[in-house]
Amino acid sequence: MKERLRKLVCTLAAASMVMGALTGCGGKEETAQATESKNLTAEEVIKIAAESGQVGNWGLGNEYEVMALLSKYDLPTDFLSQDFTMDGFDDNSILLASAMTYNELGLVQNDYDGGYGYGDEIGVIDMNDEGVAMLEDNIFCTKTFAQENPETVAAFLYASFKGWKYAVENPEEAAEICYEYGSSVSPEHQKYMATEVAKLISTNTKGESVSDIGYMDEEAMQQTLDIAKQYVSLDDAAANEAFQALTLDDIRDTSFYDAAVASDGTFNVEKKEVSIQLKWLPDAQFMGYYVALDKGYYEEVGFENVDIVSGGGDIAETTAVNNGTVDFGVTWETNLASADASGMDLVEIAQIFQKSGLVLVYKPENF
Amino acid sequence: MEYEVKLEKVGRKKSLSQRIKENKTWQKASTIVLPLIFGIVLVGLWQTEVLHSWFHTDTFTLPLINKIGGIMGDISDKILENTIATVEVAFFGLVIGSVLGYLIAMLAALYPKIGSGGLSVIGAFASIPVVAMAPVLNNWTKDVSTDANLRSMVSKIIVVTLICAADMGLNAYRGLTELKPFSEDLMAIYGAPKKITLWKLRIPNSIPYVFTALKVSVPASIMTAIVSEYFAEYITGVGRAIRENIVLAQYSTAWAYIATACLIGVVAYVVLMVLQSILLRRYH
Numbered sequence: 001m002k003e004r005l006r007k008l009v010c011t012l013a014a015a016s017m018v019m020g021a022l023t024g025c026g027g028k029e030e031t032a033q034a035t036e037s038k039n040l041t042a043e044e045v046i047k048i049a050a051e052s053g054q055v056g057n058w059g060l061g062n063e064y065e066v067m068a069l070l071s072k073y074d075l076p077t078d079f080l081s082q083d084f085t086m087d088g089f090d091d092n093s094i095l096l097a098s099a100m101t102y103n104e105l106g107l108v109q110n111d112y113d114g115g116y117g118y119g120d121e122i123g124v125i126d127m128n129d130e131g132v133a134m135l136e137d138n139i140f141c142t143k144t145f146a147q148e149n150p151e152t153v154a155a156f157l158y159a160s161f162k163g164w165k166y167a168v169e170n171p172e173e174a175a176e177i178c179y180e181y182g183s184s185v186s187p188e189h190q191k192y193m194a195t196e197v198a199k200l201i202s203t204n205t206k207g208e209s210v211s212d213i214g215y216m217d218e219e220a221m222q223q224t225l226d227i228a229k230q231y232v233s234l235d236d237a238a239a240n241e242a243f244q245a246l247t248l249d250d251i252r253d254t255s256f257y258d259a260a261v262a263s264d265g266t267f268n269v270e271k272k273e274v275s276i277q278l279k280w281l282p283d284a285q286f287m288g289y290y291v292a293l294d295k296g297y298y299e300e301v302g303f304e305n306v307d308i309v310s311g312g313g314d315i316a317e318t319t320a321v322n323n324g325t326v327d328f329g330v331t332w333e334t335n336l337a338s339a340d341a342s343g344m345d346l347v348e349i350a351q352i353f354q355k356s357g358l359v360l361v362y363k364p365e366n367f
Numbered sequence: 368m369e370y371e372v373k374l375e376k377v378g379r380k381k382s383l384s385q386r387i388k389e390n391k392t393w394q395k396a397s398t399i400v401l402p403l404i405f406g407i408v409l410v411g412l413w414q415t416e417v418l419h420s421w422f423h424t425d426t427f428t429l430p431l432i433n434k435i436g437g438i439m440g441d442i443s444d445k446i447l448e449n450t451i452a453t454v455e456v457a458f459f460g461l462v463i464g465s466v467l468g469y470l471i472a473m474l475a476a477l478y479p480k481i482g483s484g485g486l487s488v489i490g491a492f493a494s495i496p497v498v499a500m501a502p503v504l505n506n507w508t509k510d511v512s513t514d515a516n517l518r519s520m521v522s523k524i525i526v527v528t529l530i531c532a533a534d535m536g537l538n539a540y541r542g543l544t545e546l547k548p549f550s551e552d553l554m555a556i557y558g559a560p561k562k563i564t565l566w567k568l569r570i571p572n573s574i575p576y577v578f579t580a581l582k583v584s585v586p587a588s589i590m591t592a593i594v595s596e597y598f599a600e601y602i603t604g605v606g607r608a609i610r611e612n613i614v615l616a617q618y619s620t621a622w623a624y625i626a627t628a629c630l631i632g633v634v635a636y637v638v639l640m641v642l643q644s645i646l647l648r649r650y651h
Contacts, residue, residue: 053515059602060614080515081602083502093509093600235442235612235620318616323428339616343427 040367042125043073046360048367049096050075055360056082056094060314061335065358066098067231068132069125077231090116095366096125100357102196102285108361112188118363125360133205133356134224135333137279137286139214140348142322146253148270155267155301156274156328157260157350161213163292164352168198168213174287177294182310184281193284196357201288204354213288214257214350221248221333221351228334236342243341251337252348260350267301275307276328277320282310286330288352318344430619438623445608446627452603454631456520457592460527461584467528468535469577475536476543476569477561486536493533500526501595519601526595531584538580542573578643585635593628605631 040048049055050070057063057079067077082088082098086108089097099105105124111117127133139160146153167174171194179190204210205220225248234240278286289308292298298306309326311317318339321329336346387393412418414432419425426434439446471489475482501522508522546568554564593606605628612621 060611079602080600081607083505083598087506088600091509093515234615234617235445235623236438236617237441239617239619314610314614316614316616319428322616323425335615342617342619344616 040364042130045123045362045367046070046073046096046125047075049362052095053078053080054093054095055079056088056097058082058084058098061332061338062098062358064228064231064334065127065132065134065356066360068134068227069127069130069360071231072130072132086116089361089363092363092366096360096362099359099361101359102193102200102357103283105359105361106189106192106196110189110192113186114189121363123362123364125362127356127358127360128205128207132227133220133358134227135217135220135351135353135355136200136357137330137353138333138336138348139276139328139350139352140321140331140336140346141328142324142345143253143347144345145327146256146347146349150256150259151267152269152271152274152327153256153349154259154263155269155303156276156298156306157214157256158263158265158267159292159297159301159303160288161260161350162297163290163295164201164213164288166295167194167287167291168201171195171198171284171287174291175284178282178284178287178290181290181294181308182282185283190284194287197284197287197353200353200355200357202354205356210354212261214260214352215354216252216254216257216348216351217354218248220354221252224333225251225337228337232334232338234338234341239338239342243338246337246341251333251340251346256349265301269302271327272302272304273307274303274305274328275309275326276330277309277315277317277326278311279315279317279330279332280311282308318346322346428618430622434619435622435626438619439626442620442623446605446623449603449605449608449624450627450631453589453592453596453605453628456523456595456604457527457588457631457635460524460592461531461588463524464528464531464588465535465577465581465584468532468537468580469539471532471536472539472543472573473565475540477565486540489529489533489536492529495529497526497530497591497594498597500529501598504595505598505600516601516603519599519603523592523595523599527588527591530591531588534584534587535577535580538576538583539573542576543569546572575647578639578647581639581643582636585639586632589628589632589635 046055046069050073055066055070055078057066059079059081063079066079070077070079080088080094082094086097086099086104088094089099089108097104099108107115108118108122109115109120111119139157141153172191175187175190175194178194179187183190185193201213202210204217205223210217225246229244229246232243234243276289278289280286282290286308289306293306293308307326309320311330317329317331318335320326322339322344330352333348333351336348340346409418410432412421413429416426416431419429422429468489471482471485473482475486504522504525505519508518508525511518511521550568550572551564554568559567593604593609596604596606597610599607605624608624609621609628612618612624
């Protein structure tokens with residue numbers, strides 16, 4: 001009996017090992033050899049990481065700058081899916097990891113709670129320097145909503161800009177305000193985020209300083225759309241054709257920005273209760289809205305209630321705005337363009353981030 | 368005489384609907400016809416946008432069927448590639464998990480002291496949500512290989528394995544132990560040793576239970592594979608395609624993949640049913 005059972009167990013174990021071996025037939029690749037030289041150029045670093053297939057990005061619409069960068073150096077545009085931590089970078093499974101200057105970069109460098117504490121040891125490749133910057137956080141709503149509520153839209157922009165202006169000038173206070181409104185990160189990191197976000201608001205892709213909050217820079221928007229057209233391929237043939245045919249005039253309307261800037265702060269608001277859908281969890285990335293809410297700027301222009309709706313990894317902010325769940329939203333230009341191409345009715349009304357906040361980080365000792 | 372008249376009266380009282388109900392051919396046909404009618408009505412309501420008005424949605428978030436079908440045709444290459452990735456994970460996870468589950472059940476049936484604990488352990492594993500297990504296993508399998516595709520596969524297969532092992536273990540244990548009382552006595556009377564009882568009685572008795580387990584774990588393996596793709600390092604599979612397309616507001620394409628996921632599930636279930644009818648023929 002025992003003999004028989006043992007044989008059975010052995011056979012089955014052998015069978016499962018064979019199966020395991022069969023699934024494991026994929027070729028193993030050598031990892032990049034560590035070299036002594038630490039004076040590699042960005043191009044060399046990108047090439048080494050891409051050739052060993054260890055470039056990371058979150059995907060889900062965040063990947064186009066990385067794809068543009070890879071093809072700038074004639075490299076394959078594949079990347080690994082990065083989760084919302086920097087563990088992959090930490091354990092070297094991702095050699096060249098994506099990071100936002102105002103969030104992941106701080107976690108990698110700093111050693112406060114939740115940080116990895118690498119300090120200045122790491123190398124950073126900036127999308128703005130590489131000429132593949134795409135514009136990120138904006139404010140958008142549906143074309144129908146904008147047409148029917150022009151005063152509401154202008155008033156919302158006016159108050160939000162005021163909030164952003166205050167936040168950029170007082171990042172520490174803005175960070176504290178964000179923390180009070182249900183923060184997803186520690187107070188120290190919140191402060192780091194506020195300082196870094198302020199830089200994105202007040203400098204453009206070329207490094208020049210910008211004083212007009214919400215300004216829609218023609219050239220930067222066009223560059224974003226051009227890169228998007230090159231790398232976004234929608235599987236829906238009709239949508240893809242519509243995407244390739246998009247022009248800036250289809251996806252942005254500067255008239256509300258102009259009205260907000262020209263206004264003296266009095267509006268005849270049509271809709272007194274509005275909401276805005278964030279692209280991510282509540283933190284200093286959206287400090288302008290929290291400051292405007294906290295300081296009562298929205299009330300000053302005639303709103304009775306403004307609801308700031310938290311987002312997350314799988315929140316489709318474009319859908320939430322398009323189906324009327326919320327009135328305004330924060331998204332990236334590319335996401336808005338691809339949503340419009342597949343039939344949504346969205347329009348960008350202000351550009352909050354004036355330059356790309358995406359960087360690639362690496363540990364020099366791995367190259 | 369009177370007796371016959373009565374019979375006739377009873378016969379006449381039967382209405383048309385009753386006669387249809389009692390008709391053998393109709394009874395057989397109705398198991399196919401009724402679901403078919405339901406399906407056709409549903410498709411009709413969907414295509415004519417009646418469903419959309421009921422659920423207050425639009426053709427954007429719930430695209431029309433012809434549109435979804437069109438996209439499935441257009442990108443059949445990509446869909447096939449993703450389908451293969453998902454099915455591989457589901458299949459290997461299902462096979463390894465089921466074998467593992469059965470072995471644990473056998474241990475539990477033969478050596479209750481060692482084995483019964485194993486059943487509780489896999490039962491506990493199965494109650495961990497996939498969304499919690501998948502990212503954790505992703506991190507645990509980082510050292511398996513330098514090839515991201517391979518280590519992602521391994522991590523996804525382990526998740527499916529754990530889910531399927533529990534289904535199989537708990538069901539097979541019942542099949543191995545809940546024997547007809549007289550049959551166990553009969554074996555005892557014959558003086559059959561333990562191994563004969565195992566081969567001739569316990570294992571055959573467990574086969575229908577194995578299929579009960581598979582009926583649950585085949586769809587579960589596909590679902591688990593799809594969900595664990597969400598978290599995998601290497602970007603591939605039907606689940607990942609659904610997520611990417613929904614976040615990018617590409618609902619028509621997302622629906623094409625949702626339809627693909629449904630097809631995989633239905634095909635796998637049909638294959639299982641055919642296998643069952645072949646293997647269990649002597650039981651019926």
